[in-house]
Amino acid sequence: MTDVAHEAPHPTRRTALAGLVAGAGGVLSAGCTALDTPTAQGRAPLPSGSATGSTGDATPGAMTLFKDPSYNFSALWALGGAGFSGSEVGEVLTAVNSINKAGLSAQTYVDTFKHLGDQLLEAPEGSKPDGQTRRLRALRAAQYYAQALFFVLGSDDPGSEERLYRAGRGAWDTFCRLCDPAPVTTNVPYGKTPLPVWFFRPDDSGERRPTVILTNGSDGQNVDMWAYGVSAALERGWNALVYDGPGQGQLLFVNRVVFTPRWETVVTPLVDWLAARPDVDADRIALTGLSMAGDLAPRAAAFETRLAALVAMPGCLEPWLGFPPEIRKVLTPDKAETNTIWNKEVVPELPPAAAATMKKRFEPFSVPAMLAARQGKVFTDFYTPATRIEALTITDIVDRITTPTLVLDYEDEQFYPGQPRQLFDKLASPKDYVKLTAATGAQLHCSPMAPQQHCDIVFDWLQETLPGR
Numbered sequence: 001m002t003d004v005a006h007e008a009p010h011p012t013r014r015t016a017l018a019g020l021v022a023g024a025g026g027v028l029s030a031g032c033t034a035l036d037t038p039t040a041q042g043r044a045p046l047p048s049g050s051a052t053g054s055t056g057d058a059t060p061g062a063m064t065l066f067k068d069p070s071y072n073f074s075a076l077w078a079l080g081g082a083g084f085s086g087s088e089v090g091e092v093l094t095a096v097n098s099i100n101k102a103g104l105s106a107q108t109y110v111d112t113f114k115h116l117g118d119q120l121l122e123a124p125e126g127s128k129p130d131g132q133t134r135r136l137r138a139l140r141a142a143q144y145y146a147q148a149l150f151f152v153l154g155s156d157d158p159g160s161e162e163r164l165y166r167a168g169r170g171a172w173d174t175f176c177r178l179c180d181p182a183p184v185t186t187n188v189p190y191g192k193t194p195l196p197v198w199f200f201r202p203d204d205s206g207e208r209r210p211t212v213i214l215t216n217g218s219d220g221q222n223v224d225m226w227a228y229g230v231s232a233a234l235e236r237g238w239n240a241l242v243y244d245g246p247g248q249g250q251l252l253f254v255n256r257v258v259f260t261p262r263w264e265t266v267v268t269p270l271v272d273w274l275a276a277r278p279d280v281d282a283d284r285i286a287l288t289g290l291s292m293a294g295d296l297a298p299r300a301a302a303f304e305t306r307l308a309a310l311v312a313m314p315g316c317l318e319p320w321l322g323f324p325p326e327i328r329k330v331l332t333p334d335k336a337e338t339n340t341i342w343n344k345e346v347v348p349e350l351p352p353a354a355a356a357t358m359k360k361r362f363e364p365f366s367v368p369a370m371l372a373a374r375q376g377k378v379f380t381d382f383y384t385p386a387t388r389i390e391a392l393t394i395t396d397i398v399d400r401i402t403t404p405t406l407v408l409d410y411e412d413e414q415f416y417p418g419q420p421r422q423l424f425d426k427l428a429s430p431k432d433y434v435k436l437t438a439a440t441g442a443q444l445h446c447s448p449m450a451p452q453q454h455c456d457i458v459f460d461w462l463q464e465t466l467p468g469r
Contacts, residue, residue: 058412058444065096066104070357071151073414077224077448078113078147084227084451085136086143091116095144106154106356109147114164117144121171135178142171142223150219153363153373154356161374165253172222188243188273190266193255197270198222198242201279202234210284210466211239211274213267216248217291218259218319218364228290228313228446232455236463239280243270245296247364256367261391263296264303271306284308284466288458291446292319294408294416295392298423302400309465311458313446314416315407315423318393320386322415323361331390335383342382350378365389398426406461408454409435411443432461 059072066072075096081087095112102108120141123129145168152161176183181204187194214229225242233240244250245266247259275282286309289297295316301307330346332338359373365388369379405427409420424433434457436442442450
């Protein structure tokens with residue numbers, strides 16, 4: 001790798017990296033052409049839609065809200081949350097129109113969605129809002145603050161990142177407090193920094209129920225878990241646990257704890273806490289992983305044997321491969337050499353948008369990178385966070401998983417193309433594979449426009465795998 005880096009002429013590397021804005025930048029900010037649903041071990045294959053080839057445009061027609069793929073994907077995510085009251089179609093599309101009219105930029109995107117969140121936390125016009133109105137307005141506010149948070153490092157005020165996170169967290173906590181019943185909130189021991197958890201129940205009867213642990217990805221917020229599991233679980237009589245792990249939410253933005261490759265050390269205390277509760281059926285605890293957690297959750301399941309079911313959404317073996325090859329080539333076995341290449345050859349040539357993308361993608365793996373980004377600077381130590389991302393590779397431990405597993409894949413998957421099927425093929429446990437497709441608007445990483453379809457597939461499989469007794 002070192003030799004390759006030196007053999008390539010500097011303009012080649014710089015030109016390729018500059019292309020992150022138009023090409024690979026879309027990949028950093030967030031499949032195949034034919035449907036293939038392999039037969040599960042001992043079970044019939046699950047349906048996964050009609051076989052449709054890619055048209056070459058992953059977001060045709062009305063699904064193209066912004067020309068820039070990273071902003072478009074994020075806005076589609078916000079729009080898709082409407083099915084679970086996590087956004088309002090009119091609010092999102094009005095925001096999109098305002099941003100396009102003003103000129104798309106990190107600044108206009110952040111300002112517009114933050115303002116929308118602020119408005120929703122104020123009293124609406126007309127009569128005094130009741131608890132349900134305030135609850136749902138807070139949920140939507142949490143979504144819009146999350147939208148602003150995602151791009152704030154590229155704005156004129158990157159130092160507002162923690163304040164913006166706290167605004168979104170405050171909206172989420174308001175929503176939770178107004179739920180009936182309100183989720184149980186506590187801190188579960190984990191190293192020196194406990195894990196904040198939100199334990200949702202369909203009611204407060206104390207009935208023993210199956211429970212799903214919902215694991216977020218590398219840059220998701222709690223509100224995402226409402227659309228990708230909590231609401232669907234409650235509707236089906238399940239409990240649902242939402243938590244911030246290292247590199248996520250409170251642990252990242254406030255406590256400054258970055259991702260760990262040993263995710264079993266995160267999940268095991270959660271299982272301990274759940275198993276001790278009388279309203280949890282300890283024999284029916286499932287674990288899901290959304291986005292990069294499609295790597296984290298399988299890692300945990302390879303060591304935490306009390307899990308009764310696992311869902312990877314999508315399956316992921318090597319998160320490092322989600323970065324463009326031009327970025328991966330910067331990493332060499334030598335720290336000093338790597339950082340010299342980064343600081344002397346790459347950083348000086350990064351356009352502002354690409355620099356903001358790199359800041360965002362590396363901050364969950366490096367506190368110095370996060371703090372530099374908040375000062376409007378690009379981090380200088382590339383080697384440390386890059387090796388941490390590399391360490392998330394689970395290729396050699398997948399065969400340890402004995403838990404029944406569902407692997408999801410997506411047509412036009414941007415981040416981890418091919419990896420869901422590779423993970424599925426390596427599994428030795430009972431397994432199923434489903435690809436969500438453009439035929440029903442469920443394409444792209446995590447089906448941003450189709451979380452309802454997504455949850456239908458996941459919970460139908462979970463209830464079949466863990467039937468009631």
